[in-house]
Amino acid sequence: MIDLRSDTVTQPSDGMREAMARAEVGDDVYGEDPTVNRLQERAAELMGKECALFVPSGTMANLLAFLAQTRPGDSIILSESAHPFHYENANVAMIGGLLTRTIDDPLGKVTAEQVTEKMVQIDDPHCSQTTLAAIENTTNRGGGAYYGYEEVEAIGRVCHDRGLRLHCDGARIFNAAVAGNIDACYLARPCDTICFCLSKGLGAPVGSLLCGDRETIHRARRFRKMLGGGMRQAGILAAAGLYALEHHLDDVPEDHRRAGRFRRALEEAGVRFPLPSPTNIVYVEIPDADRAVSRLAECGVRVNPPRAGWLRVVFHRDISDEMLETAIEAFKQALGK
Ligand SMILES: Cc1ncc(COP(=O)(O)O)c(C=O)c1O
Incomplete structure (x- = not known):
């Protein structure tokens, strides 16, 4: 067949399986898995962020980004085509207690103007306050459309001017970087948090990285444990991720x-x-x-x-x-x- x-159906390559078998491991809930630590450092470096957290899936990475940067009752801005809106089982509502304010675009992309129009920050006891916007780069339901640096920068600017955080669901951020001929860290720069998947184009069996500032990632780590995503000798999986970043990106x-x-x-x-x-x-x-x-x-x-x-x-x-x-x-x- x-x-x-x-792009999630890939089999681990021989070299990747070997790296997994050889991985040095420890208990990552104690922060003692050297391979997970190395992967997190590498991911943070690639995205130009202070810290990164290894999580089982892109779904959990997005949810942790929302939980760590909002409070229940807040509202978040997303494209109507966004993965968390369509395919993450209403977890933002159920677990995050968040209201979604969606923007309709066939390519799953939003503009700075559209994001601005959707922000609600009025001092009115009727209204949920908007505290975060999220973009998807590349877009899954939008046919792999990608944002260039200027577009992300413009969205980051309007968010930060109004005190909103910006999250990027970069499940396929390296596809965006290749298509836009730009280093992924520039696409990450205007975003407070960015996650990317190892288990899509990079060919690893499991895992995503959520990257951001130290305090946000610290909060995300607590939520990861709360959701049952604290893994023990996860270095076996992280080794596949490190191998993918070293050998499969090209x-x-x-x-x-x-x-x-x-x-x-x-x-x-x-x-x-x-x-x-x-x-x-x-x-x-x-x-x-x-x-x-x-x-x-x-x-x-x-x-x-x-x-x-x-x-x-x-x-x-x-x-x-x-x-x-x-x-x-x-x-x-x-x-x-
Ligand atoms: C854009 C995007 N975000 C998030 C996810 C979720 O990733 P996972 O399947 O690892 O939960 C996917 C999965 O296809 C995706 O395409």
């Missing part, structure tokens, strides 16, 4: 190149695309998406139908050029092109 459902541009080749080949065959595809995620327009999923599966290709009339195709490090060409032919066949 050629699995294009998500492969990210290949995923974008393959996504581009896939899109161009199918465009030439008359297939339509509802959104631009600047990074590793391609949405395909197709009237009967469920039927197309079954026909593609018969041809050995797995994809997801994220919404009516759309297929989602995601390129990742386990897709070779040969698999790409096979997938293109399977799509042509399945879509009758």
Whole structure:
């Protein structure tokens, strides 16, 4: 099977498995796992932040960022397409006690003007006060759209002018950095916190890092324990993350190149695309998406139908050029092109 459902389906590489087996470990709830500590230091360095915290998932990283920087009853600003709004089981409401003020944009991106319009900070006992805004870079439901430095900087400025914190869900921040030809730490700079995933394009089996200032990360650490995310000999997992940062980062541009080749080949065959595809995620327009999923599966290709009339195709490090060409032919066949 050629699995294009998500960039989370990758298998750990041989070198990564070896690094995991050799990892020096300790009890991380006591802060004594040297490999976790090294990963956290490396993540903080890459994002240009004081500290980082290793957490089991992107979902937990986002939730910790919200918990550590807001109080129950506050409101937060998000795109209507944001992962925490759609796919994190209402945890911001249930656990954070937060109200979401959402902005509608097909690419899942928000502008500084839209963020400003959504801020509520009036001294009126009726109104929840807005204390945080979050952006997603790159956007999952927006076809992998990315923010450039100026856009993030403008959003950071309006947030900080009004005393709001800015969080970046950078699950795929390295895809944004590659697409924008910029070091990821510049995309992180205007944000108070940023998280990124090791288990997507970087090919590690588990884990995300939440990065920010010392005090915020200290608070996040308490919430991580509260939520059951305190891990013990987690160095085995952190070793995979360190390996990914050292050896797999350079492969990210290949995923974008393959996504581009896939899109161009199918465009030439008359297939339509509802959104631009600047990074590793391609949405395909197709009237009967469920039927197309079954026909593609018969041809050995797995994809997801994220919404009516759309297929989602995601390129990742386990897709070779040969698999790409096979997938293109399977799509042509399945879509009758
Ligand atoms: C943009 C974005 N944020 C957060 C997450 C959540 O990550 P996890 O599945 O590790 O909880 C995802 C997962 O696909 C994502 O795409």
